Amino acid sequence: MPRSATDPAPASAPSSETDFAARYDVIIVGAGVAGCALAQALAQADVEGRRSILVLDLHREVSPRFSGEFIHPRGATVLDALGFMPALLEAGAVEVDGFVVREHADTDEPVRLDYASVPNERARGVSVHHKRLVRCMRQLAAENPQVSLRTPWRVTDVLTQPAKARNARDARIWGVVAKGPGGRVVELRADLVVAADGKASSVRKFAGIPDARRNLGFTAGLEVADAAQSNPLHANVYLGGPGPMLCYPIIREADGTLVSRLTFDLPKDLPAKGRELAPYLLETFVPHLPERLAGQVAAALEAQAALGPVEMAPTFDLPAPPATAPGLALVGDAAGCSHPITASGMTMGLLDAHYLALEASRRASVAADEAWLDDRALRNFRVEHERYVPTRQALADAIFEAFRGEDNGARGIRRALFHYWRSGERQRVRSLALLSCAERRPHVFLSEYLKTARHVVGSNMTPRHAEHFPVRDRLRQVHGAVGLAGTKVGLVASVAWSQLRPTWLTA
Structure with a gap:
């Protein structure tokens, strides 16, 4: 949609943390993996350095809840192309080799699924502690002169034309309303708003896009140092218990210690809560791990019990909604999510950033009075998005039920x-x-x-x-x-x- 003659031209990023431009080319809501990757990718696509990108996030620091950490080779390729990989490896990220799946830990021969066996693909993925990942990506994305990162700001509504329309299909979104420190409320205008604010996306709700999330249960997470596994650089899936367990590396410390994340899949009707959860996991899940690893996990659960409850996060299935509407794009989990057993969520968000920025690069030289990402660009992005997200969701659904x-x-x-x-x-x-x-x-x-x-x-x-x-x-x-x-x-x-x-x- 072309700007009117009275609209200001794109502004460079304001230097003050409390100042905002009169208008932005793109406002990204959410400074997680997908949001930061998109900000970086758009800045790279702006070869003439004349675009303005605003990134808003509710959390001043990284969200306290543990989240995705394992990234497939396709996602690692995007991280590398965007310049994130060297800093992530320096921060302790671990290059990973694929999956090992065990139906019965101590009796059956495991199945190895090695990334290196897939033709014409990067031979390794990457895995990194979520908080380190996001902290590193925020820092690098914010170094781009086109990018302004503002936290903590909560988006409380979207701006639409016509103003009374409450459904994204009936109106064009042209900005957001945000509330920041001290209760300050601002209206921020942009040619494109991107919802990168996760599976419970507020932007998606304010745009009138139905929320069809289905609560699948919870994932409990525990860190284990130097986990005793025959394939420590793979994501190891252990079956046989009340739900699947997944163990994968997340950090290589400076002293060489390899820290792994072990996750337990729990039903939505939790059989135990709070401090009672650790004893439940010890009794029902741990016996289905290999003997040496089981001993390490038992010790880690005992140590965690002295500190507080085991970390947990809800798991959802969100059938992919339409990924675009006039003036709006959804990326990452905001555009659909599945059970994390396939570990594909962050790769999907990175691919979303890649394909949306690809459309921006194709329009890098359009006139300043035209939208950088117009309706045709959004339509092209949506077609690409819908080529991989439904496959991911179908696989995650089937594998989750089977496992x-x-x-x-x-x-x-x-x-x-x-x-x-x-x-x-x-x-x-x-x-x-x-x-x-x-x-x-x-x-x-x-x-x-x-x-x-x-x-x-x-x-x-x-x-x-x-x-x-x-x-x-x-x-x-x-x-x-x-x-x-x-x-x-x-x-x-x-x-x-x-x-x-x-x-x-x-x-």
């Missing part, structure tokens, strides 16, 4: 998944390519889904299970697994359509 193994059907699918992975290197490579966002071709996604579905029957009826499961039990598991797989058909079809749909059909 949790809550009923016969889910356990049957889990067995089929392991059977499929063990059937050949190619199967593992293609699964990891999808899981890590390296593969987006719709026919590959559909092919992998159908191949895994075929294994649902084969792996549950194979004679090698006879000594453990009577025939009637195997039939019941097959029936449940096939039924559960069948409920995913509509989801798979919608994913395929989102990837095949031409640009001109995007609303």
Whole structure:
């Protein structure tokens, strides 16, 4: 949308922490991973140095709640291209090699899914303590002359044209209302507002975009020094307990200590809370870890109990809403999120930053009286966004149900998944390519889904299970697994359509 003749030209970033420009090219709400990556990417796209980018965040420091830390190679590639990687590695970030999945910790041979086996991709991802990650990204993004970072400022509404419209589909968003220190309230104008404020996005709510979040439960997190694992640079998934456990490195300290994060998946109806949670985890989850690691985790839980409750964060499933509206873009978790078992959330946010900034770079030389990111640019971004987010959500949904193994059907699918992975290197490579966002071709996604579905029957009826499961039990598991797989058909079809749909059909 062109600016009117009375609108001021883009302003450079004000030097004072309390001053604001009359108008910005882009206002980013949220200074987490996606928001900082986007600010950095837009600054790089502004080759002529004439754009202004404002980043607002509620927290003066990094949000106290622990959050995503594991980033797939595609996301690491974005971090590297944006210039973040050297500083992150200096701060203790760890380059990671993929996933190792264990159905039964001490009895079954684990399945290794190595990033290096995926053709034409970066061989390693990166993992780093969330607070160090965001602190580092904020510092570097704010060094760009086009970027102003303001904290603590809370967005309390969006500005729309016409002013009375309360739905993003019926109006153009042209700014935000924000409340800052001392109760100061300001109206801030911009050609584009970007919601990078997480799964509970206030901007998304103020824009009238429906919130279809579903509470899946909670993730409890614990730090373990030098965790005893045969593959310490992989994300290790341990099954067999009440929910999946995930252990991955987050920091390499200056003295060489490798600190790992161990997460426990908990239901939304918590079986224990507060100081009672540590004893519950010790009794129900820890026995399903390898012996040496179990001893370390038991000691860490005991030490944590003396300090306070175990850290927890809620987990949600948010089916991807429309990623754009006139004057608005959603990125990161604000544009859809899933269970964190696939560790793809931050990679999605980084890819969002990459593709939105790519549109900005294509319009780097447009006249100052035109919007930097116009409606066509947003439409192009939305098409790219919808090529990878639905795949991620479908995979996270299916893997979460299978790994949790809550009923016969889910356990049957889990067995089929392991059977499929063990059937050949190619199967593992293609699964990891999808899981890590390296593969987006719709026919590959559909092919992998159908191949895994075929294994649902084969792996549950194979004679090698006879000594453990009577025939009637195997039939019941097959029936449940096939039924559960069948409920995913509509989801798979919608994913395929989102990837095949031409640009001109995007609303």
